[in-house]
Amino acid sequence: xxxxxxxxxxxxxxxxxxxxxxxxxxxxxxxxxxxxxxxxxxxxxxxxxxxxxxxxxxxxxxxxxxxxxxxxxxxxxxxxxxxxxxxxxxxxxxxxxxxxxxxxxxxxx
Amino acid sequence: xxxxxxxxxxxxxxxxxxxxxxxxxxxxxxxxxxxxxxxxxxxxxxxxxxxxxxxxxxxxxxxxxxxxxxxxxxxxxxxxxxxxxxxxxxxxxxxxxxxxxxxxxxxxxxxxxx
Numbered sequence: 345x346x347x348x349x350x351x352x353x354x355x356x357x358x359x360x361x362x363x364x365x366x367x368x369x370x371x372x373x374x375x376x377x378x379x380x381x382x383x384x385x386x387x388x389x390x391x392x393x394x395x396x397x398x399x400x401x402x403x404x405x406x407x408x409x410x411x412x413x414x415x416x417x418x419x420x421x422x423x424x425x426x427x428x429x430x431x432x433x434x435x436x437x438x439x440x441x442x443x444x445x446x447x448x449x450x451x452x453x
Numbered sequence: 454x455x456x457x458x459x460x461x462x463x464x465x466x467x468x469x470x471x472x473x474x475x476x477x478x479x480x481x482x483x484x485x486x487x488x489x490x491x492x493x494x495x496x497x498x499x500x501x502x503x504x505x506x507x508x509x510x511x512x513x514x515x516x517x518x519x520x521x522x523x524x525x526x527x528x529x530x531x532x533x534x535x536x537x538x539x540x541x542x543x544x545x546x547x548x549x550x551x552x553x554x555x556x557x558x559x560x561x562x563x564x565x566x567x
Contacts, residue, residue, distance in 0.1 A: 348495070349523065387543060387559060387561055388558050390556075390557075432495075441556065442498070445494050445495045445498070446495055
């Protein structure tokens with residue numbers, strides 16, 4: 345079983361729509377969780393860290409469910425510029441970062 | 454303030470050859486991590502260097518080795534290249550080894566093994 349699993353998508357949504365997707369992780373002792381964004385043929389960039397109580401950054405909301413070992417990302421009022429691959433990242437208890445394969449989101453005009 | 458830089462940007466090698474990739478961390482960062490990203494996959498952790506020593510290692514064979522210099526820059530060496538080594542190699546820098554600190558990625562080196 346992979347350490348981090350994501351629905352690869354693609355999620356194809358119109359501008360202004362809300363899109364949400366999850367990521368599951370296998371190591372219950374994982375410490376920290378992040379969402380990174382990766383544009384085509386570019387490097388990953390940190391979108392947001394995910395806190396136990398859930399957190400919001402503008403149009404983006406991240407939630408963590410430790411009991412079920414999943415993390416979610418919700419994007420409201422989608423913009424064309426939100427089109428990217430979203431990588432779920434988990435920091436294990438031995439301080440190694442594990443990346444999911446990514447969820448592709450395409451926002452259409 | 455320069456971010457993470459990597460060189461070269463692209464590289465073509467043949468099976469059996471050796472390759473060296475280079476990374477300069479973001480100013481003020483002392484830790485460098487290397488990742489391999491195959492097409493359609495997420496980055497896979499290769500190893501991490503801090504204080505010129507390998508501190509963590511992922512599931513990669515000994516053909517993958519590295520080095521960190523006193524100025525915190527780093528090299529990734531791959532010996533006896535295989536076709537399956539073709540990938541984007543990403544370097545990320547951060548402060549310290551706790552893992553909670555944000556890792557900043559460089560633009561990567563695209564390696565093609567023929």
